[in-house]
Amino acid sequence: MKKIFATAIAAATFAVSAPAMAATDITLTESNGSFNGAFASPAKSGSFTDSYTFTVPTSGFVTANLITLAFNIPGMDPVVNFVLDKVTLNGTDLSLIAVGDYNYRAETQSLIMSQANPQTLVVSGTVTGGSATYSGNVAFRAAPAVPEPGTWALMILGFGVVGYAMRRRPSVRFAQAI
Structure with missing residues (x-):
């Protein structure tokens, strides 16, 4: 009995600890002081979570955007259903905007402060009834x-010394003729 229990525990541990x-x-x-990079996914089907990393040269602000494209495989029915669940940049959620049937745009609404390298972009969603893909870019601008x-x-x-010198300057006296 103990052997069966130990085997079951080992099997459960192995199943949960997928790589x-x-x-x-x-x-x-780099281009004119800003840094840009592009990314794209292969065709997706089923549930997915993709992680992208990039390195920035110094502290500053990062932004990201992506657009999805859902397409049908010829002869497939039903029509492809692409649901983009979540997109995060350094743990901050990007806004998801529907731009058509099963197509989305994800973008940062404001600048996100860079973190210690690497910067991380995570995209997750589900595709059923066909396949879909997405692509986008990330950008970095150094902090002022x-x-x-x-x-x-x-x-x-320096301002204090100038103020002191102006205050201590002897006043000029004019002599009057009688």
């Missing part, structure tokens, strides 16, 4: 430069 799907890398290319605290301190000190 995780490796993430696909997106290569960013902010002076370091030492720079701020030196600037404030």
